[in-house]
Amino acid sequence: MAEIPDFWDVGPHDKLHVEETWTEFVTTVGGKRIADLLSKSPDFDNADYLFEEVSTILELKEIETEFLQTKAANSGLENLLKRLVKEEPEWRPSLFGGDGKYPVWFRTEFVRLARPAIVRILKKANRQIRETKEYFKFSKPHGTLILVNDGFTSIAPDLVHALACDALIHSYSSIDCFLYMTINRYVEISGSDEPKLIWNPSYSDRVNDQLVHFIDDLGRKWFVFLEQKIGSFTSRIETEDRSILSRSKAIVLPGEARS
Template sequence: MTTTPGFWDIGPHDPIDVEATWQGFVRSVSGQVIEDLVPHPRTFENADFLFPSVPAVAELKEIKTEFEKSDAFVKGYLSLVQRLVDEDPDWGRRIWAGEGDYPNWFSGEVIRLFRPPISRVLKKANRQIKETKEYFNIVDSTGVLIFVNDGFTALEPHLVRALACSLLANSYSSIDCFLYITVNRYVEVHGGDVPKLLWLPTFSDRVSASMSEFINDLGRRWYEFLEKKIGQFTVPTEEIKAGPVLSRAIVLPDEKR
């Protein structure tokens, strides 16, 4: 939790249902919810939303899991710690005594441990977007992954975003826009003095200017919609940008482990 005076005067809004909120939002901006269009049973793995005017297909993924608690991550992390000890048997004592620091390779290797779970999210979303575009005969590069990260706080948002984009650079070609947002998780943005919710799109080089304009406009309309729903501040529209944003999730006192 930040110690900046006055940073958190009113506290976060009560948690809202992300999927239901997005369904309501999409309907309000003349988008379509796939389950409204194609009833069960469906013959394809569907994405969540269709924006006919673009046309764009969007899949919503809400990340609630703290990936670092998985058995695979713990095993990998312990292996890295063992490597530290093997390289420097006195490492642990010096760290606890404040006399040393982690070697340069360590943080990069820790971040690599998060690649498999994030890759699984991207892989499934890519398949859903691809099959939905095929069903509706959409050939343009207009697949959007709405990556809602309200639960995964072990990595800072800009690192999660960078890791996902590095995976998307050479794989999962049905995802043309990676949209990183938060809904119930506020963040502290470097250089800012108020908590914020994020809307951070990253586009592949396949995306047209009209598509990027559509996503940026959608962000403004999303904040207007959310503002009415939660009844308090979110993020000024001028904060919507695709450039680097250094931030960290705000972990509330009752969430600290």
């Protein structure tokens, strides 16, 4: 990014507080903060935002940590390496003269190490959305989970998204739209030399066209809002090509640790 001096050293903008930024955005585009509509001590764990025009309730979740640095994940990785040595005795890392290429099964199982942490997020969000739906008694409410991944860089964005979508297929029926995005974490996309921020929605078959159009339009408004806060940071791409995140990777700035 020659147009942005020192981009690769410090990043394109100061870190934004995710919840504060989303709350400001929602209130500027006609949404409401649900906490403002409830008593100070509601008897349930409510979701975050409401757009009455499309009867959709939104819950915001943020990933700030590296899931694969937990004790459980490290134990799982150790078991995978033992299996690798047993099933692929000729395998060597490049440091020791091998080609360093892992078998397909290893990569698949490695990605699955992050599944429990992601499922915990989905489970809690589903409950919050369900109970908030029940409270407002909409006839046909939709639930949207906004998952902001600014911290988990060990696995490529498309694989994190795929893990969540796979879990959502058969469970968590209160989540009708899964919006995967980044705010402070830029992503390298195959075929582009510009760092990108992500707005990537996926939908259940329960969703109507009204919600799809609403989320798409909300995304356009989001990037206008973001540019007003931090300036023009990169060109925009809007596409229906679901493979655009294939082979993408999170950009880890100098000084940051990646597990």
